[in-house]
Amino acid sequence: MRNHVGTTIGRDQRMIQPGQTQSKRRGSGFSWRGTLAGIVTPVVAVAASLLIGSLVIAMLKVNPLVAYSYLFSGAVGNLGQLTGTITNAIPLIFAGLAVTVAFRGSIFNIGGEGQLYMGALFAILAGTMLKLPPGIHLLVALAAGAVGGLLWALIPGYLNARRGLNEVIVTILMNYIAQWFISYLVHGPIREAGWNPQSRMVAATARLPILIHGTSLHVGIILALIAAVLMHILLTRTGLGFAIRMVGSNREASRYAGINSARVVILTMCVSGALAGLAGASEMLGTRYRLLEGFSPGYGFDAIAVAMVGRTTALGTVLGALFFGALRSGATVMQSGTGLPVVAVYFIQGLIILFMIAGSSVNFFKNLAPKKEVTADDKSAKSTAVS
Amino acid sequence: MTSLLKVLLSVDFGYASIRMASPLILAALGGIFSERAGVLSLGLEGMMLSGALAGFLGSFYSGSPWVGVVYAGLAGGAVAVIYAAACITFKANQVVAAVGLNILAQGITGLVFRGAFGITQDLHQAPAFQPVAIPVLSKIPVLGPMLFNHELLVYAAFLLLPVVVFVLYRTTWGLKLRSVGENPLAADTVGVNVTRMRYTGVVISGILAGIAGSLLSIAFINTFIENITAGRGFVAFAAVIFGKWTPIGVFLSALLFGAADALQLRIQALGLPIPYQLMLLFPYLLALIALVFSGRSQSPASLGSPYDKSGRS
Incomplete structure (x- = not known):
């Protein structure tokens, strides 16, 4: 199945998507074996990555146990750190859901970073320039942020759906463009008078209220969780969600089934952005x-x-975001405690992704999962994949 | 506008274009081997970054930049083996594998560099390549200083083009490599070892990308900084697509993107009244526009999909 210039996505390849590797969820209903396998793979991947990470840390002449204890206490040691972890997880939940929904449609939105910057820009513009009553101002600023990301994602979505351009390379290039563009803006047009290159402060009427007094935790976490629930409903209970998954599993076939796959691709990128x-x-x-x-x-x-650790499900993404939020806040404390750089987190992250891939593909849990039945869907996938 | 024209016509700009293009050329020509064998070369960024660090360390500890280049090639090749294993043996989704690989490379290089030199802001310099003027040729007015007064690796990048053309189109091995990327089943049927060819293609791209990375660290700035590649691997990947997978096309695209990089450097150096951030985004914008206007092109038919002997893919 050729869908666009660079990538070819065959059904057999999409190892990480839930319900594909272990069990067929449809028909047999809920499968505890499939769910168990779905939990075990990320846990094993994370554990293996931390283990290899500890070897590297030891090679740098730091006691891994000490490093990890700093990491742990920095993440959840006291109320301030725990709420810091959750606060860190808020943008990760949103961005993780963005990757998840696109991934379900077999679109690789690597442009989350650029879309995030454009969303931040639009939210800041609405938050600093408009004068609106409290509440309404916040909603407008949030909506502006969503629009900013959406517009930035619309470009690769359109180019992919209508021009057949590889969305991976387009979104990567657009990340750099967005970052330098924002850098230009805060040094120039929207710079606040003063020493630092930064924008003005968001008006008090447009701020997300703090949830627990004295901490950094804000209402965004509730919005993020609502977004996760909506995402779950979108993917599993709506026509659009079905279309996204169908286009994701086979773009050609869904076209024959009467789905306007170009439109679905663009819509998916809009939701993601x-x-x-x-x-x-x-x-x-x-x-x-x-x-x-x-x-x-x-x-x-x-x-x-x-999204990988969360196996591209809404709930998994929330858990994955909390884990990486913890890793982020812990890493800062680990750096000041042991001198290990924060980039150590990248190392562990990269390992986790690769282990997730290997784990899903080797599929240690084949025996746990119910016997796979060949369905009509599988047959059609095979015939198109060969061509 | 006239000052921009002056920049474009200057010898300095031509010189800088060649210089900035050479790592892109090395990496992108390497990428052809991977892509033509059917494996996406999105991992170039991580391979280049690893090569940049290994090249720097090799040169720093041995005192010879040549040792650095060997290390860089080995490091790029080693990273490529990981990527190849994920994509070919584990049949992983290649985009996801590449993303994981690039993050991993960023983490490893950061950790190793900090591990070796500690968390200081001191600049550590390694012995680096010096420009070598080619006798007679470098004396030609205009063209001489532009083309014939570079580091040896820069010449090597340009000499690689005819080699790649020859290997891909005039040898049996090249034919096998291309056949594996177009129709692995057919290639397998006539006795080509698909797995081995694909591994070889990816590893070649890794070695070249590693050397390309070392150009940045031990030929251009003589030190390593975190994330020194700053997306050049991705630009090289874009060059492969924009060049439509042919060596000459890819070479010219890499040259174009290198010139864009040089242009922003020259304009910054001359202090023209254009914000430097807008200049820095220019090469990426140019790559994007180039892709948009290159239109639909024919990628190797089995690019991105793993090969399964049982015929399931």
Whole structure:
């Protein structure tokens, strides 16, 4: 199945998608074996990555146990750190859902980072320039953030659906363009008078209220969880969700089935981009209140790991986001405690992604899963994959 | 506008274009081997980054940049083996594998560099390549200083083009490689070892990308900084697509993107009244526009899909 210039996505390849590798969820209903396998693979991948990470840390002459204890206490040691972890997870949940929904449609939105920056920009513009009553101002600023991300994602979506361009390379290039564009804006047009290159502060009426007084945790977490629930409903209970998954499993076949797959691809990217935009908006309106260059420590890229560990389900993404949020906040404490750089987290993240791939493909849990029956769907997938 | 024209016509700009293009050329020509064998070369960024660090360390500890280049090739090749194993043996989704690989490379290089030099802001310099003027040719006015006064690796990048053309189109091995990317089943039927050919293609791309990375660290700036490649691997990947998978097309695309990089450097250096951030985004914007206007092109038929002997893919 050829869908566009660079990537070819065959059904057999999409190992990480839930319900594909272990069990057929349809028909037999809920399968505890499939679910168990779905939990075990990420846990094994994470454990193996931490183990290899400990070997590397030991090679750098730091006691891995000490390093990990800093990591752990930095993530969940006290109320401040625990809420810090959850606050970190907010943009990761949004951005992780963005990757997840696109992935279900077999679209690789690697552009979360750029969409996040554009979402942050739009939210900041709405949050600093408009004068609206409290509540309404916040909603408008959030919506603006979603629109910013959506518009930035619309370009690769359109180019992919109508021009057959590989969305991976387009979104990667657009990440760089967005980051330098934001850098230009905060140094020039939207720079606040003063020493630092940054935008003005978001008006108090457009801020996400703090949930627990004295901590950084804000209402964004509730919005993120609502987004996760809506995503679950969208993917499993709606016509659009069905179309997304159908286009994701076979773009050609869904065209024959009467689905306007180009339209679905563009819509999928719009939903994905809006979610990534909300990640940026939540960071602006809930945590930082100002736009700075390079404010994101790579949330858009972390989101890919989040979605992988979450096996591209809504619930899994939330759990994955909490885990990586913890890793992020813990890493800072680990750096000050042991001198290990924060990039150690990238190392562990990359390993986790690769182990997830290997785990899903080797499929240690074949025996646990119910016997796979060949369905009509499988047959059609095979015949198109060969061609 | 006239000052922009002046920049474009200057010898300095031509010189810088060649210089900035050479790592892209090396990596993108390498990418052809991987893509023509049917494996997406999205992992170039991670391979280049690993090569940049290995090249720097090799040169720093041995005192010879040549040792650095060997290390860089080995490191790029080693990273490529991981990627090849994920894509070919484990039949993983290649985009996801590449993303994982690039993040991993960023983590490893950061960790190793900090591990070796500690968390200081000191600049550590390694012995680097010096420009070598080619006798007689470098004396030609305009063209001489533009083309014939570069580091040896830069010449090597340009000499690689005819080699790649020859290997891909004039040898049996090249035919096998291309057949594996077009129709692995047919290639397998006539006795080509699909798995081995694909591994070889990916590893060649890794070695070249690693050397391309070392150009950045031990020929251009003589030090390593975290994420020194800054997306050049992705630009090389774009060059492969824009060049429509042919060596000459890819070479010219890489040259174009290199010139865009050089242009932003020259304009910054001259202090023209254009914000430097907009100049920095220019090469990426140009790559994007180039892709949009290149239209639909014919990628190797089985690019991106793993080969399964049982005929399931």
